[in-house]
Amino acid sequence: MKKKISLIVTALFCLSLFISPVYAATKDELQQQKDDASAKKEAAQYQVDMTQNTIEGIQTEISKANAEIDRINGQISTLDGQINDLTANLERTTAELEAAEEKQAKQEEELKERVRVMYMYGNEGYMQVLFSATDFADFIAKADMMKSIVQADKDCATALEKTRAEVEEKKETIETNKAQVEQAKADQETALQSQQSVKAQKDELLAKNQQVVQQYQAEVNKQDEILKQADAELAVIAQQEAEALAAQRAQEEAEREQAAQNGSGGSGSDADSGSSSGGNVVVSSGFMWPLPGNYTITSWFGYRPASDTNGIGSTNHGGMDIAASTGTPIHAPAGGYVTKASWYGGYGNCIMVAMDNGDTLLFGHLSGYNVSYGQRVNQGDIIGYVGSTGNSTGPHLHLSYFANNVTPVDPWDYIYY
Numbered sequence: 001m002k003k004k005i006s007l008i009v010t011a012l013f014c015l016s017l018f019i020s021p022v023y024a025a026t027k028d029e030l031q032q033q034k035d036d037a038s039a040k041k042e043a044a045q046y047q048v049d050m051t052q053n054t055i056e057g058i059q060t061e062i063s064k065a066n067a068e069i070d071r072i073n074g075q076i077s078t079l080d081g082q083i084n085d086l087t088a089n090l091e092r093t094t095a096e097l098e099a100a101e102e103k104q105a106k107q108e109e110e111l112k113e114r115v116r117v118m119y120m121y122g123n124e125g126y127m128q129v130l131f132s133a134t135d136f137a138d139f140i141a142k143a144d145m146m147k148s149i150v151q152a153d154k155d156c157a158t159a160l161e162k163t164r165a166e167v168e169e170k171k172e173t174i175e176t177n178k179a180q181v182e183q184a185k186a187d188q189e190t191a192l193q194s195q196q197s198v199k200a201q202k203d204e205l206l207a208k209n210q211q212v213v214q215q216y217q218a219e220v221n222k223q224d225e226i227l228k229q230a231d232a233e234l235a236v237i238a239q240q241e242a243e244a245l246a247a248q249r250a251q252e253e254a255e256r257e258q259a260a261q262n263g264s265g266g267s268g269s270d271a272d273s274g275s276s277s278g279g280n281v282v283v284s285s286g287f288m289w290p291l292p293g294n295y296t297i298t299s300w301f302g303y304r305p306a307s308d309t310n311g312i313g314s315t316n317h318g319g320m321d322i323a324a325s326t327g328t329p330i331h332a333p334a335g336g337y338v339t340k341a342s343w344y345g346g347y348g349n350c351i352m353v354a355m356d357n358g359d360t361l362l363f364g365h366l367s368g369y370n371v372s373y374g375q376r377v378n379q380g381d382i383i384g385y386v387g388s389t390g391n392s393t394g395p396h397l398h399l400s401y402f403a404n405n406v407t408p409v410d411p412w413d414y415i416y417y
Contacts, residue, residue, distance in 0.1 A: 025233065027234060027237055030230045030233055030234050030237075031230075031234070031344060031345040032345070033226060033230045034226075034227055034230045034231070034234075034345065034346075035345050035346060037223040037226040037227045037230070038223070038227065038346065040219065040223045041219075041220050041223035041224065041227070041316075044216045044217075044219035044220045044223065045216075045220050047212070047216040048213055048216045048217055048220060049305075051209050051212050051213050051216065052213060054209050055206060055209045055210060055213065058202055058205055058206045058209065059206065061202050062199060062202045062203065062206065065195055065198050065199040065202060066199065068195050069192065069195045069196065069199065072188055072191050072192045072195060073192065075188050076185060076188045076189065076192065079181055079184055079185040079188065080185065082181050083178065083181050083182060083185065086174055086177055086178040086181060087178065089174055090171065090174045090175065090178060093167060093170050093171045093174055094171060096167050096170075097164070097167040097168060097171055100160065100163045100164045100167050101164060103160060104157075104160040104161065104163075104164055107156055107157060107160055108157070110153075224316060227316070231318070231402075231406075231408060232406050232407075235360065235402050235404075235405040235406035235407070236405065236406065238339050238340075238352060238354060238360050238402070238405050239354070239360075239404075239405035239406075241339045241354070242336070242337055242339050242354025242360070242405070245337040245339065245354070245374050246337060246354075248374070282379070283415075283416060283417070285413075285414045285415070285416070286334065286357075287333040287334055287379075287414055287415045287416075288331060288332075288333050288334070288379055288380055288415075289331075289333070289415065289416070289417045290322070290330050290331050290332070290333050290363070290397065290399060290415070291322050291324050291328060291330065291331070291386070291397060292331065294322060294323065294324040294328060295322075295417055296322065296323040297320055297321065297322060297323075297412075298321045298322070298323045298396060299317055299320065299321040300317070300320050300410075300412070301317055301318070301319060301320050301408075301409075301410040301411060301412065302316070302317060302410070303316060303317070304317050318400050318408045319362065319364075319398050319399050319400035319401070319408070319411055320398075320399055320410070320411050320412060321396045321397070321398050321399075322396060322397045322399060323395075323396050324386040324395065324396060324397060325386065325395055326367050326385075326386055326387055326388065326395040327367060327368075327385050327386065327387075328385065328386040328397075329370075329382045329384075329385060330351075330363055330366070330382065330383055330384045330385060330386060330397060331380050331381065331382055331383070332353060332377045332378065332379055332380060332381045332382075332383050333361065333379065333414075333415050334353075334355045334356065334357065334361070334379050335355065335356050335376075335377060335378045335379050336353045336354050336355035336356050336361075336376075336377060337354050337374065337375070337376055337377070338351060338352070338353055338371045338372065338373055338374060338375045338376075338377060338383070339352045339353065339354045339360070339373070340352035340373065341369050341371055341372050341373050341375075341384075342373070343389075343390075344364070344390075345390065346364075346390050346391035347362070347364035347365060347390050347391075347398065348364060348365045348366065348387070348388075348389025348390025348391070348392060349364075349365070349366035349367065349368070349369065349384070349387060349389045349390070350362065350363065350364050350365075350366065350390075351363045351366065351369065351371065351383055351384050353377060353383070354405065358404060358405065359401065359402060359403050359404065359405060360401075360402040360405045361399065361400070361401060361402075361411075362398075362399070362400040362401075362402070363383065363384060363397060363398070363399060364390060364397070364398035364399075364400070365386075365387055365388055365389050365390050365392045365395075365396060365397065365398050366384040366385060366386065366387045366389065366397075367384075367385045367386060367387025367388070367389065367395075368384060368385045368387070369383075369384050369385075370382050370383055370384050370385070371383045371384065399411050399415065401413075401414055401415070
């Protein structure tokens with residue numbers, strides 16, 4: 001009966017090898033694609049961040065230009081009010097000057113008439129007035145009256161001339177003030193045009209930088225898609241390898257059972273790769289914490305700013321980083337088969353375990369291995385040691401979780417303490 005089982009398992013194993021799909025890219029080629037895409041993405045993201053900083057500076061300058069434009073418009077409005085007041089004042093003064101000139105002209109006409117009469121009658125007119133006096137007292141009175149008339153005409157003419165001169169001076173002062181205010185307004189309008197020109201240039205520069213951001217962001221998104229596609233293909237390959245290893249292990253187990261039945265004296269099952277972690281517990285999700293006693297998460301799953309990567313890691317973090325010193329033992333959170341135990345691009349020394357639940361774990365930046373490709377590991381076994389190989393700035397464990405061996409998800413949803 002066991003012999004039949006062995007034959008069936010062997011047949012299934014061979015069948016799995018034949019029906020497994022063949023991918024155009026190998027694991028190394030896919031990893032190279034990821035490395036290239038990550039580098040391009042980092043370069044594009046850097047440009048996005050730098051250009052965004054430039055945009056913020058331009059927006060600040062535009063705000064300043066808008067504030068200056070508002071200030072200048074306020075000045076122009078104030079000057080317009082002053083010009084309106086001066087214009088009204090000038091119109092009133094002009095009317096006063098016209099009235100004074102008209103009155104002066106009338107008085108001059110009366111004086112001219114009086115002079116004409118005096119010319120026609122000479123001194124006889126004055127003599128007639130004087131000799132028409134009835135007595136000496138009347139003569140003196142008429143002489144004083146004639147003197148007063150002449151002096152009154154003279155005083156009136158002098159006052160009118162003074163008034164006309166004052167009004168003329170007032171008009172000239174208003175005209176000068178108005179010209180100065182109009183010049184100030186013209187200067188402000190020139191300054192306004194200058195500020196509007198500056199703002200227009202800043203607006204144009206802002207639009208160009210926003211276009212640059214869009215272009216580089218499109219490149220970031222493009223490289224993200226490449227990374228996702230490469231991860232998906234790598235996960236499928238890992239799934240196939242895990243299935244092939246499972247079939248191989250099943251065949252080996254069947255062969256050992258057959259050998260034991262035949263009395264071949266087999267050496268028994270493979271030894272564990274390491275001892276279980278004392279004191280480490282299985283949480284409700286069914287997993288164990290890989291680094292007992294080390295619980296500091298230095299970088300979580302998902303987006304992180306470029307400033308947090310020190311120019312090495314990705315801004316789209318595909319796992320979580322756990323701080324620990326070099327050489328700290330790493331325990332398997334769950335049982336499964338080792339599908340990788342070798343250098344893996346930016347992950348440096350890397351171990352991948354295809355777990356029994358159909359998902360895959362990745363352990364990166366290791367200093368050393370305690371397992372090998374194809375080996376079965378049990379929950380709690382020591383599989384490797386913390387290090388700082390690959391793209392790393394210091395000793396830590398990078399832990400990634402691939403649901404269904406394809407989709408990178410947050411490890412904290414499954415593995416926690």
